[in-house]
Amino acid sequence: MRRLLLALLLVYLSLPALGAESASVDCTAFNVEAIAADNVYKDVHTKARSTAATLCESIRDIFDGGSPSVGKTPSEKLQQSLGDFGQFAAQALINDFGSSEVIKLDANVREMQEQLASTNLATGKFPEFQISSTDEGYEGFFTTAEKVKKRFAIPLEHEDCKRVRNANKPCKDVFTDFEIAFNAYRKVYDQFVNDTNKQLLFNLNRDWDRFLDVSKSQTGLEVWLTTLWHSKHFKKDHIVGPPSSQIIALHPQLVYEYVDGAVDGDNAEFGVAVEWLGINFWNKKMPFGISVASVYTDRVSVADIRSGIMLHLDNKYSLGWGYRDGENSVYFSLDLLTLFQSKRQQYERYIQQYKGYLE
């Protein structure tokens, strides 16, 4: 019997959990938006569009061309395209502001150029230009800057801005034009990463929903112990799904017990059981759990308390065996907590106070 149970346990443990689905890349659906007619950096935008197209094709080639391998370098074409674009954009800003005594952006622009020339698709930095308000005016910077931490100051008004390409625009408008034109090169990258993350996070939340909906009911103590048991999983450096198993501890059950050795009329009785310690694999194809348990029924002819093991199937059905003084008993149970509890409700109530963050 024990061997059979062990074999069953091993089979269930080896069944695979739910897998993740993956996104795909469609470069025909991708299009960089047109730019305003009065944007002073239309040439940068034109270059950005062709770089974006190359970037999209590279992502598609790696992602759809089979199993993507971690750390794979981008194609030479992409490397060339990004390097050329960085040089072109850097030159545009240097030409316009290189001689300015007020707007000193050389160091920032050079770092951007270096980063674009050496980036890689899988794990590389993709510089993005931003302009932000300060008390005195604005400051401009590339978000990926690591070496040049000082952002360059942009005044509210200055002749150096008005002179740019004879457009007579205020500084904020000139740099906003550059921001729109430059950042267009990475739109496809943004879209791909966000779509991929969306799918992966959807899968994780679907798993959490399943866990809250179908797994075995748990007391506060069991929630805490399960969290402790899976602390390594929860401490991973990325967003994780639900635990693969649940700890059972001091869990109350309502049972209907049958003792063969009891006198006629006293064979079957309702009673209560306590699961002392156990584990439930809630997410297997056939969810399975086991615990050490004691059952109490008010008996006339045999002892009231028997101890043994309880088996759980499908997170709902429980079957137990108890033994004392030569008397065996079998029982099935109705999980007391299941009558009252929905873990999802418990969770929803808990986060009620934090709705603001989730809506």
Next chain:
Amino acid sequence: MFWSQFADNAAARQEGFAFLTGAGVAAELVQELVTLESQFNNDEFLYTHWLDVLLYGTTYFGPRIHAQFAAKFNNLVSEHGHGNIHVVCHSLGTAVVHDTFSKLYRHGANIFDGIPDYLPGNFNINTLWTFANVSRLANLLNHLEDPNQSTVAPGGNGCTNYLYNIRHELDPFTWIKQYKREMDYLTHIENNVVRNINTHDFYEYVTAPEVTRKLLLKLFDLRVAADKFDACVAQYEQGSITEGVNDLKAALEAVRDDPSLNDLQKAFKACKALVEIAKQAGVDI
């Protein structure tokens, strides 16, 4: 968003912990919570927040919240673009945002590795505002990434372009494991004006003139002239409690330096005196 959150908070506080009954929590635990609740009815903000921190930091509901918040955040990023996003969080929200972002923005993130993440610097939000930051306090319980070392920071190795950390000198939630990280483009704003004895109150935090000035600047590109700002400060400080605050501050500093029983008693006395002064002044308690 904030107002509906406040309303929900108030409703949840009124309901208390009774909802846990029959919801999978041991009866003894519920009883303890309810008893604790009845003991603290006059200081509701204290117990609800401390116990929330405990629940968040010690159970798997914390990681569940990370996954849900990350999905919501990802949707906002897709819809509006990361550079247009400003995140404002308060109290336990600072821990939720910190822990989620530190797991989302990962050094070495690979876009093909099947993990939902962003490479720091590549998807920085515009600004992150942390009010009454308890991320280091929650970190004591869940042992996730240390807020002093994590990617929840401004710059090319972080998740945001700017980080503003705002605390009230007399907010007890910021006394333990205070967030003091020093970095470029990380600004600490400290308020010491007491207008409401509940110094943890978000409304009081966000209406402090220096905070409002920065919010207007970063969110709306609006600059407040120096003379108007001075007038705002003067108006804000009207009705504030000054008497008693300095005594409490001195007592608290003594406790922090040397937490002896005598100093603790002095701090409690100063706190009680401040409450009395506030009551007499008609301040909202």
